[in-house]
Amino acid sequence: MISQADRGRGPVIVVADFLGAYSLRLIPGIREVLQARGVPLLVHVHDYFTPGVSPLLRHVFAGAGPRAAIVLPMSKAQSRDDLDRLLAAHPDVPAVALGTASGQRPSVRADNRTGMAELVRHVVDQGGVQRVVLVRGVPHHVDSVEREAAARETLAQAGVLLDESLVVEGGFARDVTYDAISALVRAGHRFDAVVALNDEMALAAVDALCDHGLDVPGDVLVTGFDDDETPHPRCSLTTVSQQLHQQGRRAAELVLDLMDGAPAHDVLVETTLVRRSSTARALPAAPSGTPAARAETGRDAVPAGQAAATNAALDLNRAFMSCAGEQDVMRELGARLARLQVSRCFVVLYDPAPEEHPAERRGRLALVHPGVVGAQGAPEAPRFPVADLLPPGVRHELAHGTLLLQPLGVRGHELGHVLYEQQSLLQHTAEVLRMDVSLALDTIARHRELEATVARRTEQLRREISVRERAEADLRAANAELRRSLHRDGLTGIANRSAFDEHLAWAWARHRGDGGELSLLFVDVDCFKLYNDTYGHLRGDTALRAVAQAMEAATLAPGDLAARFGGEEFAVVLPGTGSAGAVVVAERIRQGVRRCAIEHRASPVVPWLTVSIGVATTRPGGALVPQDLVQAADEAVYAAKTAGRDRAERRPVVGARS
Template sequence: MGSQRGPGRGPVVVVADFLGAYSLRLIPGIREVLRARDVPLLVHVNDYFTPGVSRLLRDIVAGGDLRAAIVLPMSKAQSHDDLDELLTAHPHVPAVALGTASGQRPTVRADNRAGMAALVRHVLDEGGAQRTVLVRGVRHHVDSLEREAAVREALAERGLLLDEALVVEGGFSRDVTYDAISALVRAGHRFDAVIALNDEMALAAVDALHDHGLDVPGDVLVTGFDDDEIFHPRCTLTTVSQQLHHQGRRAAELVLELLDGAPPRDVLVETTLVRRSSTARALSGATRVAAPVPAGARLDMVPAGQAAATNAALDMNRAFMSCTSEQDVLRELGSKLPRLQVSRCFVVLHEPGSEERPRERDGRLELVHPGGGTHPGAEDAPRFPVADLLPAGLRHELEHGTLLLQPLGVRGHELGYVLYEQESLLQHTAEVLRMDVSLALDTIARHRELETTVSRRTEQLRREIDVRERAEADLRAANAELRRSLHRDGLTGIANRSAFDEHLAWAWGHHLGDGGELSLLFVDVDCFKLYNDTYGHLRGDAALRAVARAMEASALAQGDLAARFGGEEFAVILPATGSAGALVVAQRMRQEVRRCAIEHRASLVVPWLTISIGIATVRPRAELQPRDLVEAADGAAYAAKAAGRNRAVVASAVPVRLPPR
């Protein structure tokens, strides 16, 4: 952010490593206070899976035009330490720590000890618990450490010692907690309460106990912390509210005090015990009791607007599969932004070679929404220092509203960043703009690198006649890798749509000559939009990869090809196979998917992931085309879904397409 802007007009930056339930309830409170003072807000979201601080954040902090910083807790110790070091090195940016104690800067935090002490008293004194399991969070995390200490102190006050055999690591993760509680039950440990240090882990404990035949709260009381208000079909969760919205407001107020010259101070926000059905047998006091979940509540309920955003994200993901250039990717992104409920968006990609110039990294503006269109790679696309975030003609966009800033990249390699505004702050949109766009751009960049490698090897051949044989081998290898990458689906690793079209054309021509039968399976993952709405984009991608592996394991004959057709749709080409053989492969495929045991509690069929399969068989002849076989298999898949899903349906015949008159 350059010197051309007036003093004091830069934004306040919020630094988070994940846009989840915690941060999404803090940010609106921050926004309310800053908006009332006409102070712009910038929310920088790190890549959760890459430890440390992004190069982009280092650039904008060092740029000198940030007004102040509000730092949310970091999930990884390296990220916390790197951020602390960065802010210490730049004292011109006053900072407030939110949720994490800091000896160097003022802090706004919830009173973890008082809240956890009240929770333990509720479980022990009113619930009568005798043997309590403690599910820890992240070891370096201050909230986790304070809450655990409060549990131990509350027990000690009653002359009780925590059995260390009942202390398990949860890592603030559902999967880790589910496995840990399951292991305790299988090992025969007896306990009557589970105190988890956040709500995610508590709900995982509820699932684990239920799956091992234990009732909550009949056999075991379960409590969490944070009051994330996550819907669960078996119970509502007793927890502690941190008053996150209020914490956000206090953090913003504290920042404004610092900017007005007030001395730094810490703020401790009162917590509230929230009693719900997971400790129902202990509900006798006067502490706040949350209203029950309405009888009509559904497992697949999502925040307002997120369902439409999910549909737009799936459409965009399908479109990305056919993109062959940055221009294609950005054009598809720009067309979907209104449906993603994004009101402003700017995409900046790093200039080639700028990574080698650490003190003068440049970016080029590739997309402006609304109204600016896309101009990827254009000679007149504005170039500017990335520390400025936007070129001079658009820098006024940083002076109002709330913009979310997310680096684009894969495996720690930054390609650029996306800067956007969304009033409703949907987590799903943040995941899509970071992961899907990053993957699409990275795939194209890798293809370009392979093409560059091929070109370089070819030139080397012309120059190095004496080593021609070795250079030719390198060229063949690079070309083969390029062809494989162009015919491989980036997400699942199986054949993509282009490879499917080529293989179907080959099989059709082969059987047109020998008169043999050709079968096609059209596979659709049942209720996949509900799966993504319920479990998120990352687990949705993992589910698609599992289905792809099951398909490849089922199509065993030479010449068979399993491919991703688009989105959650797959297709399998079975040369020299009649309808009976194709049905055998289809049933084997359904069994392989069932063996994966992928939970899908939002499914309208059964509580695990299933597939519907359409089967069509034909002997290719002159009056038919390959697309007739595809349409017949697609129609059979539609019939399978209409008949209740989780089944295979064989098309009665492949209709002949009448020529136009």
């Protein structure tokens, strides 16, 4: 058990479930105040997609002994509730809620009411505004309730009657808002302003209005709230800044006061109206993407050094594909940390958890940057309790600066954790150090498990001569699985082009003998170059992984194979499947990708990512060859794209092609 004296020497911990634009603007303010007092900061970012509190965070509270905690809003209710229980179990750790109201601990929040009132008065003062659309957030969400109440009150004070038929539900979500505004326009409602309770909904309203031929701000003024600095090609958004940097500073000041024994109290931070082109009716709006538009927003410039760090991240991702062991991964990572602008980095890999006492799990230091410490990275490196985060020789590194702490693992399988420091926090670095390192280590672990399976089966074969035939079958199956793992695409995790060619040849030979039907799908991600140009290659890689997962989820039969054909093109081999069945699978894939709801505002089809699918079916035989089936599927996907994309088209297979 950590004593109060030991805990007093520990870091202040910030708990977040995602390192994005919001948290990246809060943390520097926290860091400034704590650094001035010589207090170390530990930022724990767990996996956003995993509900609940990460085991690593429980280890931190059990071992590292944080002296205080600053809690950012949790995206999932289970994560919030689990964190509340964890903090309640450590009443000696003073805690502050940042960005959200909390009945259990003091909070630091933005002054929603004053900011929204100033925003609405600005809209009304533009002149001629009489019919206002109010886009609501999440019912009972504190920010949503406060902002809506202030908007209604200020409109009433200005003599503008709010028509309840123009109050729509946006749910703080882009797609819900886009549909709601589109429905108003199609129904013939007339309005001259849209007041949305956050920026995401406001930008969705801009898209919906422009897609229906209306001009912003010429026909309709649009405002948001949050100033999340998301660039938009159609206009720059008038909004309210929550002063996130100042919120971070106030949260750090409050937690220091609590540590000094001061009484708890809530802090309300002033907001600031940010006027931009979405309400500048008196000024002509600069065309999308012009230098004038970019100069107005001031948000399109790439931060200094970010391009170099992005290139290093892409280079690291490619290097991981050829790594055969953990030491290879650590070597490639260590060689690029300086280019990733990481000044300190420690990677700890875990031993298997004891079945009866998982809390006693131990780890070993696999990488330290800069410099070399002892036998780092070697299998014989000294083990230490995971709850200590770092071994005794380097544990003093927790006592200064700001370290980001992220778990390493895939699908709930804990592999280790990484601690690192950057002067200028970059989101893509966090993603590389969590996702790419985790995937590389997981791939190696799976290869090692398969190799161990082969070894065990081989030894069993030697000892069990009487059941040799069965043992040989098991060995072949294990070796087949090992070979298949080597035919996986390094980016998406599904089969690669080589595996596709082999599987198609196998299926062709099989049905040439039994006369069965064989179908092939070609899947092409619509407007993917535009997606990469808009969001960058890292987000593009994430989108390709999501498409691959949707394809694998849609291929249900044992002989089906989903593969990456090349770039943004995928293929699905469907043995024993006729044309009707192939169309069903194609539709499952198309709908699966749609359900991923991956934003693609640059797409001319719809503002989210879609796929076009070509379907071809034949009975192998006669003069036909597999290339005839491939060419038919390729022509079909071309027809789907020509017909408008986001659809599936069928084409017949014709032999004897030149």
